[in-house]
């Protein structure tokens with residue numbers, strides 16, 4: 001299934017394109033943005049371009065991670081990431097450039113994406129995982145209606161330490177109920 005272009009009152013969401021690569025690499029290189037994420041900084045332009053070329057060639061919701069950019073007018077705010085993890089299930093992630101935190105943009109974009117995943121793509125369950133020290137991300141998931149499902153303790157080795165992995169999910173039925 002093709003990734004969608006979506007609109008909200010303040011935002012436009014569309015698949016990552018090659019022209020986005022410099023800005024994408026720049027905000028991924030901010031140590032505060034990357035703090036609880038898997039990539040190393042600096043995040044190279046070549047890496048961003050490679051991801052963008054894949055996205056342009058096949059802007060699909062599939063097993064590989066795909067990227068939707070979040071824009072307000074011409075301003076690139078950040079991105080949402082998603083991939084299918086099984087029969088009608090998907091995992092999501094989110095990253096905003098630091099200057100755009102604290103304005104509700106991630107929530108607005110994530111809500112639009114969930115709406116499409118549960119209605120347009122007919123998914124049953126959407127989930128996310130994070131380092132429990134990532135408080136802004138945990139708060140965002142709570143606001144978006146995700147349930148905390150538990151935490152895998154010292155689940156993976158990251159930046160010279162064993163790191164916990166907190167799990168969150170929302171079902172289509174919960175999403176519909178929250179919407180009422």
Ligand SMILES: CC(C)(COP(=O)(O)OP(=O)(O)OC[C@H]1O[C@@H](n2cnc3c(N)ncnc32)[C@H](O)[C@@H]1OP(=O)(O)O)[C@@H](O)C(=O)NCCC(=O)NCCS
Nearest residue numbers: 033036094095096101102103104105106107130136137140
């Ligand atoms: C995780 C991340 C996307 C959250 O961004 P965010 O801006 O805090 O999230 P939201 O969109 O929910 O915005 C909430 C804030 O906007 C404020 N806000 C302002 N206007 C608002 C509006 N119109 N609607 C909703 N909230 C609004 C809220 O009060 C809240 O402020 P607070 O954080 O001071 O309490 C961001 O911190 C980030 O990119 N982090 C680094 C990447 C990362 O770790 N990603 C997670 C990997 S799992």
